[in-house]
Structures are given as C-alpha cells and as structure tokens.
Amino acid sequence: MVQEALIRMQMLGVLEHRDVALRAVSAACKLVSRRPQRIDLSEFRTQVVSAVGEAFNNIVLHGYAGRDDGVIELDIETAPGRIKVELRDYGESFDLDAIPVPDLELLPESGLGIFIIKAFMHIRYRPGSPNVLILTKSVVPDRSAGASPNPSEDDSASATPNPSEGDS
Amino acid sequence: MTFSISINEAGVIRLSIEGELDAMTVSDLRLEIEKMLMRPIGRVEVDLAQLRMLDSSGVGALVSLYKQVRARGGEVVVVGLRDQPLAIFRLLRLDRVMVGAELKAPAGGTTAPKHPG
Numbered sequence: 130m131v132q133e134a135l136i137r138m139q140m141l142g143v144l145e146h147r148d149v150a151l152r153a154v155s156a157a158c159k160l161v162s163r164r165p166q167r168i169d170l171s172e173f174r175t176q177v178v179s180a181v182g183e184a185f186n187n188i189v190l191h192g193y194a195g196r197d198d199g200v201i202e203l204d205i206e207t208a209p210g211r212i213k214v215e216l217r218d219y220g221e222s223f224d225l226d227a228i229p230v231p232d233l234e235l236l237p238e239s240g241l242g243i244f245i246i247k248a249f250m251h252i253r254y255r256p257g258s259p260n261v262l263i264l265t266k267s268v269v270p271d272r273s274a275g276a277s278p279n280p281s282e283d284d285s286a287s288a289t290p291n292p293s294e295g296d297s
Numbered sequence: 298m299t300f301s302i303s304i305n306e307a308g309v310i311r312l313s314i315e316g317e318l319d320a321m322t323v324s325d326l327r328l329e330i331e332k333m334l335m336r337p338i339g340r341v342e343v344d345l346a347q348l349r350m351l352d353s354s355g356v357g358a359l360v361s362l363y364k365q366v367r368a369r370g371g372e373v374v375v376v377g378l379r380d381q382p383l384a385i386f387r388l389l390r391l392d393r394v395m396v397g398a399e400l401k402a403p404a405g406g407t408t409a410p411k412h413p414g
Binding site for chain 2: 144147148171175178186189190233242248
C-alpha cells in the first residue's frame with residue numbers, strides 16, 4: 130500500500146535554488162504509486178515539474194523581484210494517486226484572476242507561466258503573508274491499459290492532463 | 298545549459314542547446330542570438346535533442362528568435378524535441394510553426410486547453 134508522505138523544505142527564493150526544489154518534486158512524483166517501476170509516470174512528472182518550476186520562477190522574478198533574501202517554503206504531500214505542492218512566500222502578492230489568458234496565435238514571448246501552471250495542475254492561491262500557492266494533480270487510471278477494476282488494489286495508471294480537476 | 302552555433306556549407310545556421318533553458322540560463326542564449334542575428338540569416342536549425350528542461354523564459358527566447366529570423370526573411374526549424382520540452386511546445390502550440398513535420402501534433406491533437414483554469 131502506498132504511504133502518504135510529506136516532504137518539507139525551505140530555501141532562498143533565488144533561481145539557483147530552483148533545481149533543488151524541482152528534483153525533490155520529481156522524486157516525490159514516484160511516491161504516488163505503489164509500483165512506480167511498473168507504470169509510466171513520465172507525463173505526470175513532466176507536468177508537475179513544469180508547473181512547479183513556473184511557480185518558483187514567478188515567486189523569484191515577481192514576488193521577490195530583485196531581492197535575494199526572500200524565503201520559499203515548500204511542502205510536497207503525496208498520497209495514492211495524488212500529489213500536492215504548496216509554496217509559501219513573503220513577497221509581493223498578485224491577483225490570479227486578473228492574469229489574462231495568452232493568445233497563443235500571436236506567439237507571445239512572455240506571460241506564459243500561469244498558463245502553463247493551469248494547464249498542468251489545479252491551482253489555488255491565497256495572497257497574504259505568506260502568499261500561499263497550492264498545486265495539486267491526480268494520476269488518472271487508464272482502464273485501456275489493463276488497470277485493475279479496483280484502483281486501490283492495482284495502481285497501474287497513466288497521467289493525463291486535467292486542468293479542471295479538483296484537489297479533493 | 299550549454300549551446301553551440303555552427304554554419305554549414307549551405308549557410309544553414311545550426312544552434313544546438315543542451316541541458317536546461319530556463320529563467321536562470323536564458324540571458325546567455327539571448328546574448329548569443331543577438332550576435333547571430335547581426336549576420337545574414339537564411340535558415341536556422343535549432344537542435345533541442347539534448348535539451349532536458351524548458352520553461353516559459355526559454356520559450357520566450359526561442360519565439361523571439363523565430364520572429365526576428367522571420368522578419369529578416371529567414372526560417373527557423375526546431376529539431377530533436379522530446380520529453381518535457383516537447384510537452385511545452387505542444388501545450389503552447391509552437392509545434393504548428395517551429396518544428397519539423399515529424400513532430401507536428403495531429404489536427405486537434407494538442408493538449409493545450411483553450412481556457413485553462
């Protein structure tokens with residue numbers, strides 16, 4: 130049976146520390162399955178790492194813009210078939226709902242970070258001190274791949290993007 | 298991130314990028330692209346076969362390159378995309394305009410949501 134896990138880290142909000150955070154997130158993605166070696170979690174991991182990377186960038190480049198003494202607190206929680214990543218920072222807040230959806234037809238060169246996050250994970254944001262960004266994603270069972278009728282018994286699964294999924 | 302630029306006998310510029318093209322490394326690439334654009338430009342091939350990680354900052358640099366080369370009458374073709382960088386290209390629908398035919402997503406096959414969130 131897959132154990133629930135909590136990985137808690139604290140680091141400076143600087144780009145040089147991003148890779149440390151992303152490596153932890155990438156490794157944690159394997160914990161969502163009892164048999165990670167038997168299933169293909171690569172797409173799930175790709176999407177989670179991409180989203181968290183963009184979130185980290187936003188904190189460093191916008192929340193702490195120019196500062197090198199800001200702190201990012203990172204909690205990674207895993208449960209069977211699910212990951213939750215919480216980032217807390219003490220920099221400038223932003224209005225998630227006010228960020229426009231980029232027009233991809235125009236080949237934008239910026240303003241893509243939140244779009245990538247929303248496409249790959251479910252996002253919640255609470256401005257304040259700290260600002261709290263919660264990203265969640267579930268591994269969706271793929272019946273066509275021969276998964277057991279009972280996903281709790283056999284966690285063979287594939288990851289699929291689901292921008293609208295909840296974090297229940 | 299490391300990168301190299303070479304020009305073959307036909308004048309095709311090949312830009313190979315390895316490792317991670319992200320917010321931390323992109324400024325180095327932008328400087329080199331500026332230098333590259335000071336010479337006559339025809340076809341530019343961007344080899345991303347050894348690129349492991351691409352974020353929105355890196356995408357911005359590649360799109361900027363694409364636009365500037367096109368504005369000079371040239372063309373940009375991205376080759377070797379795979380894994381995470383390929384997922385980002387498909388999400389942002391850059392495979393429509395920048396990648397070789399072998400990687401173009403089938404019609405309607407993109408994973409990009411029309412209105413995320």
